[in-house]
Amino acid sequence: MLKGVNRLKPASKTLVFAACLAVVGACSPIFKNHGYVPPPEDLAKIKVGVDTRDSVEEAIGAPSSSGVVRDSGYYYVASRIRHSGAKRPKVVSRQLVAISFDQRGVVRNIERFGLEDGYVIVLDRRVTDSSVENKGFLRQLLGNIGNFNPANIPGVDN
Numbered sequence: 001m002l003k004g005v006n007r008l009k010p011a012s013k014t015l016v017f018a019a020c021l022a023v024v025g026a027c028s029p030i031f032k033n034h035g036y037v038p039p040p041e042d043l044a045k046i047k048v049g050v051d052t053r054d055s056v057e058e059a060i061g062a063p064s065s066s067g068v069v070r071d072s073g074y075y076y077v078a079s080r081i082r083h084s085g086a087k088r089p090k091v092v093s094r095q096l097v098a099i100s101f102d103q104r105g106v107v108r109n110i111e112r113f114g115l116e117d118g119y120v121i122v123l124d125r126r127v128t129d130s131s132v133e134n135k136g137f138l139r140q141l142l143g144n145i146g147n148f149n150p151a152n153i154p155g156v157d158n
Contacts, residue, residue, distance in 0.1 A: 027085050035064050035078040037095045043110060046099070051107045056099060063099075073100035091115065 038060040045059050056074065057063075063074035076097040083089045094115040102108045135143070 029082045029084040031092070032081045032083065033078065034081065035076070036061070037076045037078040037097050043097065046107060046110060048107050048109065053101060053105045056107065073098050075099075094118065 042060045046056055051059070053074075060076075064077045065075045066073065076099075078095045079091055080093045081089050082092045096113040098109075098111045098113065099107060100109045100111075
């Protein structure tokens with residue numbers, strides 16, 4: 001086998017070497033970072049019971065997302081995802097910092113969560129059946145003739 005490799009021309013050796021590097025390079029993982037979580041030293045500057053929403057934004061920046069309700073919290077989320085070859089991307093790490101506020105807008109609590117604290121939630125893909133299956137347009141149009149009631153027209157007084 002080695003005698004066969006030694007007989008190759010130098011250009012062929014270079015081509016084989018480049019092909020091997022390309023194969024190894026294609027299999028190496030690629031990491032992508034998404035989001036932002038403030039470092040612990042910046043979070044230490046925030047005082048529970050003293051700082052407000054505005055002072056938190058000024059100290060550590062705007063949050064990745066915030067709660068739906070006005071008096072809920074700020075959420076800073078950062079994820080690291082590994083892509084390798086044809087495999088499905090995998091979340092390697094995730095950090096979440098949750099800052100909750102009371103009704104006056106003052107910091108009530110600061111919590112840090114990791115990927116191990118999360119739960120996998122399976123989404124249900126049920127679809128509501130349509131009642132217009134196997135009915136043509138004309139049949140649907142004519143089927144509503146008997147359902148008309150003038151009393152249901154808005155603005156008409158009886």
